Amino acid sequence: MISQALKTLSFFFGLIAFLILGLMIYQSFLGGPFFETPMLFTMENYINTLRDPGFYRALIGSLVIAALTLLAVPIALFISIAVHKISIPGRAIIEPLILVPMFIPPLVWGFAWLYAYGPTGILPRLWGDVYGLVPAGILSALVHVPNAYVIISTSLLGIDSSYEEVARIHGARAIMVMLRILIPMIRPAIVFSAIILLVLGFEQFGIPLLLYTTVGGEVLTTYIYRLHVLSITPSYPKEAVVASMLIYIAISLILFQRYLTMKYGKRFAVIGSRVKGIGRIDISRTWRVVLLILILVYLIFVVIIPLGSLVMRSLNPLYGGRISGITWDYYITIFSSEYHRRTIINTIGVAAIAATLGAITALGYSLAILRSKRVSVSRFFDAASTLPRSMPGIVIGLAFLWLFLFTPLRPLIYTPLGLAIAYVVAWSIMGTRVIASSMSQLSPELEEVARIHGASSSLALRRIVIPIIKRSVLIAWLVMFIYAIRDYSIATFLVMPQTMVIGAFLVMSYGAGEMSLISALSSVLVFMILAISALIFKLGWKPYG
Amino acid sequence: MSSLIVSNVVKRFGSVVALNLKGRRFEVEKGEIFAVIGPSGSGKTTLLRSIAGLETPEEGEIVLDGREVFSSYKGINVPPEKRNIGYVPQTWALWPHMKVWDNIAFGLKIRKIPRDEIRSRVKTVAEALRIDHLLDRYPWQLSGGQQQRVALARALVLEPSLLLLDEPISNLDAALRDEARVWLRATIKSLKITSLYVTHDIREAVSIGDRIALIADGVVRRVGRPDELYENPDDPVLASLLRFNTIRGKVRSVSGNKVEIDLGLGSIICSSKEEFRVGEEALAIFSPRDIVIGEGALEARIIGSSYSGEYYEILAEINNNQIRIYSANDVSPGPKRIRISRCVASKASL
Numbered sequence: 001m002i003s004q005a006l007k008t009l010s011f012f013f014g015l016i017a018f019l020i021l022g023l024m025i026y027q028s029f030l031g032g033p034f035f036e037t038p039m040l041f042t043m044e045n046y047i048n049t050l051r052d053p054g055f056y057r058a059l060i061g062s063l064v065i066a067a068l069t070l071l072a073v074p075i076a077l078f079i080s081i082a083v084h085k086i087s088i089p090g091r092a093i094i095e096p097l098i099l100v101p102m103f104i105p106p107l108v109w110g111f112a113w114l115y116a117y118g119p120t121g122i123l124p125r126l127w128g129d130v131y132g133l134v135p136a137g138i139l140s141a142l143v144h145v146p147n148a149y150v151i152i153s154t155s156l157l158g159i160d161s162s163y164e165e166v167a168r169i170h171g172a173r174a175i176m177v178m179l180r181i182l183i184p185m186i187r188p189a190i191v192f193s194a195i196i197l198l199v200l201g202f203e204q205f206g207i208p209l210l211l212y213t214t215v216g217g218e219v220l221t222t223y224i225y226r227l228h229v230l231s232i233t234p235s236y237p238k239e240a241v242v243a244s245m246l247i248y249i250a251i252s253l254i255l256f257q258r259y260l261t262m263k264y265g266k267r268f269a270v271i272g273s274r275v276k277g278i279g280r281i282d283i284s285r286t287w288r289v290v291l292l293i294l295i296l297v298y299l300i301f302v303v304i305i306p307l308g309s310l311v312m313r314s315l316n317p318l319y320g321g322r323i324s325g326i327t328w329d330y331y332i333t334i335f336s337s338e339y340h341r342r343t344i345i346n347t348i349g350v351a352a353i354a355a356t357l358g359a360i361t362a363l364g365y366s367l368a369i370l371r372s373k374r375v376s377v378s379r380f381f382d383a384a385s386t387l388p389r390s391m392p393g394i395v396i397g398l399a400f401l402w403l404f405l406f407t408p409l410r411p412l413i414y415t416p417l418g419l420a421i422a423y424v425v426a427w428s429i430m431g432t433r434v435i436a437s438s439m440s441q442l443s444p445e446l447e448e449v450a451r452i453h454g455a456s457s458s459l460a461l462r463r464i465v466i467p468i469i470k471r472s473v474l475i476a477w478l479v480m481f482i483y484a485i486r487d488y489s490i491a492t493f494l495v496m497p498q499t500m501v502i503g504a505f506l507v508m509s510y511g512a513g514e515m516s517l518i519s520a521l522s523s524v525l526v527f528m529i530l531a532i533s534a535l536i537f538k539l540g541w542k543p544y545g
Numbered sequence: 546m547s548s549l550i551v552s553n554v555v556k557r558f559g560s561v562v563a564l565n566l567k568g569r570r571f572e573v574e575k576g577e578i579f580a581v582i583g584p585s586g587s588g589k590t591t592l593l594r595s596i597a598g599l600e601t602p603e604e605g606e607i608v609l610d611g612r613e614v615f616s617s618y619k620g621i622n623v624p625p626e627k628r629n630i631g632y633v634p635q636t637w638a639l640w641p642h643m644k645v646w647d648n649i650a651f652g653l654k655i656r657k658i659p660r661d662e663i664r665s666r667v668k669t670v671a672e673a674l675r676i677d678h679l680l681d682r683y684p685w686q687l688s689g690g691q692q693q694r695v696a697l698a699r700a701l702v703l704e705p706s707l708l709l710l711d712e713p714i715s716n717l718d719a720a721l722r723d724e725a726r727v728w729l730r731a732t733i734k735s736l737k738i739t740s741l742y743v744t745h746d747i748r749e750a751v752s753i754g755d756r757i758a759l760i761a762d763g764v765v766r767r768v769g770r771p772d773e774l775y776e777n778p779d780d781p782v783l784a785s786l787l788r789f790n791t792i793r794g795k796v797r798s799v800s801g802n803k804v805e806i807d808l809g810l811g812s813i814i815c816s817s818k819e820e821f822r823v824g825e826e827a828l829a830i831f832s833p834r835d836i837v838i839g840e841g842a843l844e845a846r847i848i849g850s851s852y853s854g855e856y857y858e859i860l861a862e863i864n865n866n867q868i869r870i871y872s873a874n875d876v877s878p879g880p881k882r883i884r885i886s887r888c889v890a891s892k893a894s895l
């Protein structure tokens with residue numbers, strides 16, 4: 001029974017994942033809206049889009065942002081080596097601070113950045129102009145440092161110390177070991193993180209919206225958004241073409257990465273290697289202190305000051321210029337306004353539905369991927385969970401909007417459940433990773449013995465599998481919850497005033513000058529995210545491996 | 546001249562004393578292969594890493610080729626890269642991003658040796674180790690045996706003052722391992738490189754080592770030639786590594802270097818190097834080969850037997866102590882008389 005229900009639910013979400021991707025690409029080849037146009041494929045939309053100078057401007061904007069996002073790689077590499085290989089003091093405090101930006105939405109980082117270094121910030125124009133393409137790209141790099149850091153650290157921690165020790169004993173100084181052995185050995189992870197960052201850079205929406213469109217710039221995601229929001233009659237084919245282009249770019253990058261994994265995988269798989277110890281590079285005290293100071297400067301200017309400014313902004317009525325006492329007024333406003341209160345409750349409610357459905361789906365996906373006897377089944381679910389990663393949030397939101405508006409799924413439009421479904425499809429991969437990695441350590445024989453000794457597959461699942469992976473299901477639930485509350489790009493298309501969530505509210509009001517409300521709501525969001533991420537870490541979630 | 550002298554070395558990890566050579570010292574002669582054997586966790590790797598300079602001992606002195614590389618008393622601690630050592634770790638640790646040639650040449654390049662010389666030295670070593678046809682491959686394109694040779698070549702090409710090997714053939718298949726033992730000893734010997742060879746396999750230690758040091762709980766308990774250890778295995782740890790039988794009993798009488806030990810159901814005469822008192826507890830240690838079934842004064846009960854291909858391995862009991870007997874003929878279970886032809890006595894507590 002349970003096991004059947006799980007299969008059905010997983011299959012439903014898997015199907016939708018393919019459906020939205022297919023819909024977007026299908027629409028990009030149709031002359032008119034998909035719900036009223038006969039199936040006649042045309043290349044005209046692509047040709048028209050490619051003739052549009054606005055598209056090129058946006059494409060170049062996206063390319064620049066993606067390229068600048070790559071700056072996160074050297075920063076992450078540097079921090080990762082300093083934290084894991086050169087035991088700098090205070091690691092236990094430093095590491096969580098480095099990982100924090102991973103869970104906080106880039107849009108909120110954008111606001112925090114403005115409150116810190118914008119024209120009216122605490123340290124106005126410390127880094128020069130905060131608006132423009134290059135500043136947006138640099139901020140995009142900074143907020144994605146943790147993503148690269150996790151990938152690089154995983155690889156670094158997987159290297160047996162003997163590789164470094166042989167080099168050391170055979171005459172190489174610490175710095176040589178780092179340059180000639182360590183960094184080349186983690187090259188696959190470095191390339192892998194670079195590809196992931198390119199994907200994240202292309203799908204970046206909040207930061208360019210805040211820092212670049214405000215000065216008249218455009219990237220592909222904001223282009224789609226504005227095509228949709230600003231035009232009176234939406235141009236389905238054109239929106240679909242730009243969205244599809246983003247998908248093609250992401251899929252090519254992901255395929256390239258899979259190809260490289262295969263290629264490197266063989267070469268870097270080493271016979272008989274089991275990690276016995278992590279090598280430590282011993283450097284002089286002075287250098288250690290210099291490294292520590294560099295990292296602290298990074299943390300203070302990139303993490304602590306912006307987040308601090310965000311909170312300060314929400315507590316300070318006459319911000320900018322002078323500190324003029326602390327007030328809870330904005331919070332009182334928020335919590336006494338029916339609309340804002342509902343927005344917060346909606347955010348939590350939608351996230352709870354998404355997390356619950358998502359954890360169950362992730363369990364179903366993991367079972368299917370790891371336990372299915374049929375290759376086609378495990379391939380289907382592998383693709384269903386990874387494919388949505390090739391779609392920027394804005395594209396997923398748009399696809400669901402169309403799906404809900406013009407198909408029998410109509411009752412779901414603008415409902416919390418509808419939004420939650422979109423979240424499950426978009427982020428099931430996050431929960432699946434958590435559960436699958438704990439399940440892969442669980443031998444299938446445990447279930448098989450139960451089956452042979454007379455348990456049905458549901459009973460085996462309930463009595464054997466779930467108790468053992470309970471904790472990872474809980475972690476998956478919390479991870480999905482965080483991804484749901486931190487979203488703003490998907491929600492932008494899928495809410496109406498009654499079903500508003502914080503992220504979508506922030507996108508809608510970024511230009512309206514409601515800075516105090518924005519800062520207060522963002523602070524509430526940041527607080528929730530920090531609390532839950534602390535809980536996840538406490539539950540033993542490991543960003544590595 | 547001694548190539549390596551280790552004395553008084555003490556290494557702790559927190560409260561664990563991993564190595565404790567306080568008041569002890571051993572020397573390795575030039576060109577000698579010195580095997581270090583001991584049970585898991587006994588401190589073998591810690592000893593090797595301390596010599597290499599990867600660990601800094603709390604106390605002690607290490608002298609390499611007449612040069613003090615570590616002395617807690619004089620505050621000397623030469624970093625690993627300046628000790629001129631060659632190292633073959635258990636996992637071989639061939640750098641996966643380098644071809645075999647670059648793996649072998651690495652240490653020479655670091656030493657800024659001229660290109661031509663690097664080329665000829667790599668070639669010479671590769672030919673000697675019969676891997677010259679593999680120089681253009683990556684490590685993952687090699688078999689286990691080939692990888693092990695490359696790892697050795699990478700160390701030997703440096704002509705090090707000392708070669709450290711940490712269970713270098715334990716990752717090989719059983720069949721290859723027998724061959725590797727013979728080959729490894731012949732190769733190292735022909736190049737006359739002083740070596741310290743760590744293993745927990747006694748067969749490896751006796752077939753490769755010129756001398757063997759037995760280490761347990763961080764303490765070097767015995768140093769000797771393989772035949773000496775077999776002749777006189779008067780140490781319970783050594784006895785168990787050699788798969789000798791050990792029975793605890795009471796000293797009944799002492800005469801010269803002979804001790805009579807009462808095992809409960811009869812007594813046996815063992816030779817001893819130490820002083821024993823009558824009535825003291827003692828261990829009787831004897832080889833499974835030195836037992837004759839069907840005669841003698843000891844009463845044993847045969848429990849069962851299995852055929853090993855060369856001899857029968859018979860499990861028996863003397864007064865509730867299990868022993869192993871190697872015999873040319875099978876023996877049926879039940880009470881039997883046995884005679885132990887050779888035995889050494891060891892102190893019960895060490």
Ligand SMILES: Nc1ncnc2c1ncn2[C@@H]1O[C@H](COP(=O)(O)OP(=O)(O)OP(=O)(O)O)[C@@H](O)[C@H]1O
Pocket residue numbers: 558559561562563583584585586587588589590591592745
């Ligand atoms: N880095 C370390 N930190 C803490 N304890 C350690 C460390 N390295 C070794 N030890 C401890 O020191 C003792 C000796 O360890 P060592 O690795 O030298 O043993 P070994 O003889 O090489 O064992 P094996 O045969 O299993 O390789 C063990 O009790 C071990 O747990």
Ligand SMILES: [Mg+2]
Pocket residue numbers: 589590591
């Ligand atoms: Mg060891």
